[in-house]
Amino acid sequence: MTRPEWKVPFPSSQSSTSSPRPLKHASTSVSESSETSSGSEFLIESVHHNIRNIFTQNLITQMAFVVDRMSLRHTPASLVAFCGKACAYAFFFCPGLADIFIRLWNTSPSIYRRIYAESGIDRNLGTRSITQELAQNFPSALHSLAFHSHGPLVRYLRQKPDVPVTVAQIPWQSPWVSRWCGRDTDLFFVFVKYIHVLYADYLPHDMEDTKRILAPGLLPIHAQLLVVLEETLYKQSVPQVPENPHAAAAITFDDFIEGADASVSTLPLGIANSHRSMAENRLVILLRDFLSESSVEPNHARLLYAQSFCRVMKIAARRTSLFDHNTCFLLCDFIEEAIPIISRYSQFTGMEVFEWKFWLDVCRQMMQSHNSLTEVRVFSLFFSIWNTWVATEERKADLCLGYLLHESLFYIYFNHWSPMVRAYFHRLLCWRVGRYNGEPSPLDSTIYETLSNRLQRVWSYYLSFQAKAETEATAPLSSAPCTPAPGRRIIIIRCDNPLSPSELFVSFDRVIPPASSEQSSRNSIDADSEAQPPQRRRWSILKSMFGGSSRSSGDGNSSSDESDLSDGGTVPEKNADGQCRPPNGVGDAIRPKTPHQPYSFKFSLEWMDRPQWPSRNKRLFTPCLPVAAQLHVQRRQSPARMSDYDTASDYESEIGTEDTRSSSYREKSIRDEQLKESDTVVPTSEKASSIQDIKITGPDNLAASKYAGRALAEWAQVVSECDSFFARRRDEGVPCDGMVETPTLGVESFRK
Structure with a gap:
């Protein structure tokens, strides 16, 4: 069916309005009569007629086989692939079969109307003539399906089709119809694949995208594709x-x-x-x-x-x-x-x-x-x-600045009444919007500063409200963080063996797709590089499975130190007299560094062992971004500091690199967070001293929310969790912050 010889008698988009003439005879004499010329044309047309008959008869015979086999209860995948391809060629080349196939779908007329409306075709701009000219590029079996508007197409499909006798003898109304409509097997989807291959060969390449829907028979196919998609969504x-x-x-x-x-x-x-x-x-x-x-x-x-x-x-x-x-x-x-x-x-x-x-x-x-x-x-x-x-950059600006950080959305969902919505939105802001991967663009810097300004506005409202409540002796805002769901919290867990369903399927019609030589060589190089993992890494998985990490705090610290050492970290060693000596001395051999091994992590909604209810108020501090992004924003907001140094290199050497500063600052922020966890309510004397410096301004209608204190406390927990994860992964051998894995945030907990 796919051999090009069968398509010789049919028109193509590259040919002119007349029929193609691939079989031409060289003239033997200049004075040939008109009878000889007409005889040659008749001979060529006769050859084309025979080819068309053989081709269409073979396809009709195959369709009888398809209807019979697709009506069985069980069909192998190879047979389904063949039947879908045969249906595509029969739809395109056999007279009367396209009319039967479309009527078997029994598509609602409203579906056709919606597709016409989406294409935006104006019927007043010569649509009828465009449709008729376009139909000349396709086989004559599809000419009856050339329509320029919704009404004529619906009226035509309500009529009984005029089909050849050999086609009418096939039992079309049989159990195979459900599979033809897109259920039970891949028959319809294989058909869709190859019918688009055929249409692409006959459509003019310079035709507008919106006018392709005028191709004869293409609109009913898209209509059934829409039906299958909506069945997926609604059923x-x-x-x-x-x-x-x-x-x-x-x-x-x-x-x-x-x-x-x-x-x-x-x-x-x-x-x-x-x-x-x-x-x-x-x-x-x-x-x-x-x-x-x-x-x-x-x-x-x-x-x-x-x-x-x-x-x-x-x-x-x-x-x-x-x-x-x-x-x-x-x-x-x-x-x-x-x-x-x-x-x-x-x-x-x-x-x-x-x-x-x-x-x-x-x-x-x-x-x-x-x-x-x-x-x-x-x-x-x-x-x-x-x-x-x-x-x-354009899409990032539209999503971040035009949507997520827009005032009309940010303050609503940052201070949302639902703890679960707040948890998801805070993690989206912290791990995606506010993540610093090194060498930020001007747009990234603008996004960091905008996010920081939004947080400072919520913080200002919280301070002003607390000051007003202190002076007027009214109830202050609660700063007790909430769990996403009662008795449950979102934690980061490691997925050792992530199974992607997308890799289970190879193709509809072939078992193994042809792989390029570059891809195969790349895979072999990766396999060679990972063929010999470290010996100690092999036992770390067993330790995690059988509870090797469940020790006391002292043992946990020693095990983490040992893992850091195995990852290529250098620690001071002691001599026989107990004095420390620097690692990798002059006479010592340098130990090769263990290559970085990435893992997969995910956020998981898990039950808490000992939930605290009700949660206590936390001592809040000025909200900040993750460490690396916060340092970047602070450096941009204080350009005057460079005037104290002679050169930019002196300034860089003073503040250190971004990764070095973020590592030390991250350790400090983790210690501060541990102190905040131990604190409950701010002492009255300290709170009063801090409130004296706050100037009570007018009401902020955008940032105002009775959940602002809870949201700020939860934001501090999310940022601390992010910084702790980055610090731990850097200690485990990740070279830089940009290579630290981002956990996946799914909704699998809601599907159970």
Whole structure:
């Protein structure tokens, strides 16, 4: 079916309006008569007619085989791949089969209307003539599906199709229809892949993207693709439990946090969603297979499908209800899987396909629902795909300055009433927005300063409110931090064996994709470099499994010192007389440094062993950013210090490098945090002395919140947790702060 000889009798986009003539005979005489010329044309047309008949008859015979085999209960994957490819070629070349295939889908007319509306085609600008001219580039089997508007297409599909006798004898209404509609197997998705390959060969390459939907038969395919996508979003979000008339109408995370014994399983996220992750969804698998770098399909076919699928996703997002929280949750799951795939393809081709501003606006709309689950899911989405989203300066500015740090959003969610929402938003700000990786751009510096200014404004409101409460003898703001959920806290745990579902699937139609020589050589080099791990590293995993770290505090310190020594750290050694001597002396051999081994970490919502209830007020200090970012902001805010030094090198030598200063400052901040944990309430005399220096200003309507004290206390804990993690990873051998791993922040706890 894929041999180019079969496509000779059919028109192509490169040919003119007349039929292609690949078979030409050299003239033997200048005075040939017109009868000889017409006879040659008749002979060529006869050859083309025979080729078309053989090709279409073979495809019709294959379709009878496809309907029979796809109606069986069990079908192997190789057979499904063959049947999907046969359906694509039969749809494109066989007369009458496209009409039957489209009617078997039974797509709602409203779906066609939404696709026409998204394309933005104006019917007054010669759309009819463009459609007719475009149809001449395609086989005659598709000419009956060339429509320029919604009405004629719907009226045509309501009529009974006129098909050949051999096609009518096939039992189309059989159990295979469910698979053809996109359920049970990959039949429909293999069809979608190869039908876009065929359309890309016949579409003019210089045609506008919005007018490609006028290609005959392409709009019904996109309509069914939209139906399958919306079934993924809506069917999985429906609860699979029997309805109870006495139960609550809708259960959100707001209900979950009301009691410590509440179960997350009551959240109506659907049972099917807990058994199959969105990474295993067939639409995501098709997108990954089609747009991956190892794909062998033509580039113009991959571009056509990428643009078409992005448009279908936009149509599905426009239809999603703002208050359908389960669908919004699943839509975030889907775009979290789709965005990295499309972004890698855009980088590979150098053409931007994904509309980032549209999807940022979608996230804005989701946040307006004021549902805690939706808000947490949006923050988790930003955290998960952060590096992909902020790959360009423009997108980073729109996301950070135009959205997350905007006053209308920052003060609402930093001081949010829900502890879980505050926990997710604070970690997004600390680990993503405020992370310092070295050599920041001017935009990064602006983001750090903006975040610092927002924190100082909340701090100013807290101080002014406390001063006013002290003078007027009213209730002050509480500074007791809250746990995200009753009796539970978010901690960082290490994932030794992360299993990515995206690596389980290879392709729809081939077992092993052809790998390039560069990739194979790169893998072999990596394998050789990691073939011999350190001997001591082998036993560290066993220690973590069998409780080797559960010792007293003294033993824990000694074990950490030993691990630091094994990682290549240098400590002073003692001579026989007990005097310390510097390591690596003149006659000593230099010990090779152990290579850095990255790990995977994640934030996990875990139960607390001994929860303190109620929590006590904490002694608050001026809020700050993570250590490295805070030092960078302080250095930018005090440029006058350089005037005390002769050269910039003297100034740099005085303050040290960024990593060195951040390490020492990080140790100091950890000690301060331990002191803050031991303190409860600020003494009255000390509080009164600090309040005297505060000037009470007018009310701050933006930063005003009765949860400001709790939010500042929780922010201090998040920053301390971040600094402690960076310090520990640097002690374990990470070369610089930029290479310290970022834990993943997911929503797996809400799916159980």
